[in-house]
Amino acid sequence: MSVKTILTEPNKLLRQISIVVTEVGSVEQKLMNDMLDTMYDANGIGLAAIQIGVPKRIIVMDISKDENKKEPMYFVNPVIKKKNLEKSTYEEGCLSVPNQFAEIDRPSKCEIEYLDYDGKKQLLKAEGLLATCIQHEIDHLEGILFIDYLSKLKKSMIIKKLSKIKPNRIIV
Numbered sequence: 001m002s003v004k005t006i007l008t009e010p011n012k013l014l015r016q017i018s019i020v021v022t023e024v025g026s027v028e029q030k031l032m033n034d035m036l037d038t039m040y041d042a043n044g045i046g047l048a049a050i051q052i053g054v055p056k057r058i059i060v061m062d063i064s065k066d067e068n069k070k071e072p073m074y075f076v077n078p079v080i081k082k083k084n085l086e087k088s089t090y091e092e093g094c095l096s097v098p099n100q101f102a103e104i105d106r107p108s109k110c111e112i113e114y115l116d117y118d119g120k121k122q123l124l125k126a127e128g129l130l131a132t133c134i135q136h137e138i139d140h141l142e143g144i145l146f147i148d149y150l151s152k153l154k155k156s157m158i159i160k161k162l163s164k165i166k167p168n169r170i171i172v
């Protein structure tokens with residue numbers, strides 16, 4: 001298990017559409033382990049494989065928010081089967097859009113079909129934070145970031161800000 005570098009916007013890779021996983025084997029499981037390590041290290045609650053540069057339809061999440069009681073979730077090839085019309089609003093952030101937050105409306109409930117860590121087909125009925133988080137992560141698989149839902153002006157301001165942050169800048 002190891003912590004990987006998380007790509008940040010602007011980066012063309014984050015805009016790539018991730019490819020369907022044909023088999024959940026040891027390579028994919030190792031990837032999921034690394035993704036989870038990377039996510040915990042960055043204090044995130046969700047991470048898509050593309051955020052560490054791997055264009056596979058794989059997501060890890062842990063919305064338990066409890067250091068001592070980790071509840072990792074793994075989603076391979078997740079597909080939204082149903083979503084309700086009612087929306088809920090959360091202030092969202094993203095490990096690939098550091099230090100930026102915005103209120104985003106998304107369907108408040110959804111049903112997700114996916115393969116789990118062992119490659120078994122599962123169906124999840126999600127609501128609340130879980131529903132929002134999984135939809136945010138599935139967006140990553142389509143190359144969509146939460147800032148894409150904002151006005152052009154707001155979005156370009158955020159990207160401009162992020163472009164100024166040099167990855168190797170140090171403050172001592």
Ligand code: NI
Binds near residue numbers: 095
């Ligand atoms: Ni994100």
